[in-house]
Amino acid sequence: MKLKEFKSLIYREGIGKVTSPPYDILKGEDGLNLLDNPYNIANLMSGSTFEDPFTKIQEWLEKGVISLQENSFILLKQIFDDGVNKSERYGIIGILDLREEENKLRIHENVIPSFVEERKTLISAMKAQIEPVFVVTDSRKLHDILDGISSRMGCDRSYEQPDGVWNRICVIEDNDDISRIKDELRNRMGIIADGHHRTRALTELSREIGATEECFNYLLAYVTSIWEPSTEIGPVHRIIRKWPGFMEDLNTLFEVHDHTTDSHICMISEGKLYSLNHRESGKHSADSFIVEELLDMARKKGYNPMVSFWPSREEAMKEMEGDTESALILLPAFEKEQFMGIVEKGITLPPKSTYFYPKIPSGITFYPMWPEVCHCSSGGRAADS
Numbered sequence: 001m002k003l004k005e006f007k008s009l010i011y012r013e014g015i016g017k018v019t020s021p022p023y024d025i026l027k028g029e030d031g032l033n034l035l036d037n038p039y040n041i042a043n044l045m046s047g048s049t050f051e052d053p054f055t056k057i058q059e060w061l062e063k064g065v066i067s068l069q070e071n072s073f074i075l076l077k078q079i080f081d082d083g084v085n086k087s088e089r090y091g092i093i094g095i096l097d098l099r100e101e102e103n104k105l106r107i108h109e110n111v112i113p114s115f116v117e118e119r120k121t122l123i124s125a126m127k128a129q130i131e132p133v134f135v136v137t138d139s140r141k142l143h144d145i146l147d148g149i150s151s152r153m154g155c156d157r158s159y160e161q162p163d164g165v166w167n168r169i170c171v172i173e174d175n176d177d178i179s180r181i182k183d184e185l186r187n188r189m190g191i192i193a194d195g196h197h198r199t200r201a202l203t204e205l206s207r208e209i210g211a212t213e214e215c216f217n218y219l220l221a222y223v224t225s226i227w228e229p230s231t232e233i234g235p236v237h238r239i240i241r242k243w244p245g246f247m248e249d250l251n252t253l254f255e256v257h258d259h260t261t262d263s264h265i266c267m268i269s270e271g272k273l274y275s276l277n278h279r280e281s282g283k284h285s286a287d288s289f290i291v292e293e294l295l296d297m298a299r300k301k302g303y304n305p306m307v308s309f310w311p312s313r314e315e316a317m318k319e320m321e322g323d324t325e326s327a328l329i330l331l332p333a334f335e336k337e338q339f340m341g342i343v344e345k346g347i348t349l350p351p352k353s354t355y356f357y358p359k360i361p362s363g364i365t366f367y368p369m370w371p372e373v374c375h376c377s378s379g380g381r382a383a384d385s
Contacts, residue, residue, distance in 0.1 A: 009128075020363060
């Protein structure tokens, strides 16, 4: 990857809770609570009271709510404390020129076209990127490089999101530090952990308007090592509306038993827990393929089953209470070696197969896509120091 420094917007301190969960997991009640602060980043997202988020960002800049930083990287140190265990994760935020061959990020999930269009509309209206795409790389040195810079600089500006997670940032302007980070990432593989829809949206916008809107050629990205102990890869569970003949189709694909502990996949239906063992063991590289196989059986019969996606097992089970018309398919977590094997083989999983966490909050930094401030050279490409 050729990660570049950029002109960023960051919040000034002392104006309350300003970050939010990422757009795709921001939920109704949580979002309403965040809107109590008129400067919270949730105010700029789809469905907020502001009809023109582009103008609102400029107003915030004029009022000093946010400030413009000169060309720099943003170092993000996250501290996770659940009251029992405490850990840290380091990552770096910069921009990637989508026209560079080396910056073609590896994907591991397909996208849902309507979600891509939604992101394109939001980005075009805002003319800014307010949350970075979460990218992992196979570097084993990045952690130590960023740890050393963070220890020297202090990184004391903090945002808490979610509760118990402290996000501390440093603005890195030192050329030597910037060069060390660039050198470590150069020629490294970048894999989209979270943000397939945003990446596709920016890629399409780059092709459609990048020739005249130079800043739309750049993707705001947070890069960390896949080997960071604090990064985990969870599954995304599915609640599926059952169709006539659901159990018959299920038995065609699986050996269905009352719950046992040796099953990878489980199902909750009508308050009962089942174990599902695929009849062709070893056929799939990821269990989400098996769920798609089940859904395809319904589609071939002319049914279009409703599916909702749930990273949280507990929330999915709560949603299922009293629901006799649906089934909850519970999938296992990914091992990192398994995930890397899938990526290296070029396998593309169904949408919403993985859930990388902890997430990167929205509002840690903005990338303003305005010609007068974005990181663009007179020659039409971002300068590469």
